[in-house]
Amino acid sequence: MAAPRFRDCLAKPIIDILAVVRSLGELDARSDAMMALGYEPMGEFGIAGRRFFAKGGAIHRTHHIHAYELGHVEIAAHLDFRDYLRAHPGQARRYADRKARLAEQHRHDIEAYIAGKGPLVKELLESARQWRGA
Template structure:
């Protein structure tokens, strides 16, 4: 049984992302267009489960299934779309997860959703504090119940995502 652990932000998370991004780039080569650090560990100052979320963006998502063996060779468990059509998802670390990889094809709206959420929390201190505080409280309340932890943050995360997408579209339309 996995324990739900939420930690204070760690500067080490950026280095862990960078190291893993190099490994993924070597595995996928020219298939990868960009690699982004996403999720709570990508937001400076935000408390998070210490699992690094990585989002490679590729030209053709259907080719990614051919890389399952390569991903397994570097410690990742292939999970297919795992509930999100158009995504390929991988987990590393088994019950002590260290990394999640979310691969999307160029143009998939999931890319904007993840980047908007990350950038919004990075620039909106109150939303970041509210989200971090809620995650810390839920981890204490449900230390061995990941479902309840996830369900407990769903409403606030959805509200932040809605606001983040509005904000992101406005900010990037103005550029």
């Protein structure tokens, strides 16, 4: 069986969960329990101070957990980004269109896909922070 193309995963919904914990060390010590629930521990996965878990493997991915210690700056950033896109459907469509185009261009290269989203994510995060502060 051939490996799935990245584009094939575009329409599959993945539930993103933001978890806030008292201690990443305690969470790390419970990685066996996360694995027993079907989650693959992936360490920081590119964001310092985060623990990332994925469920369902590459083909049938269903969930992502982004875990941070209480007070981490990324918690507010994630929530601001989510709330801003909910309140601004035009920007949400713009983001979705960018992701669709990048998925088509970088079918087998998740790093290029993520890098391609970067500038728009930064722009939207800044807009979200300004909107939240207003």
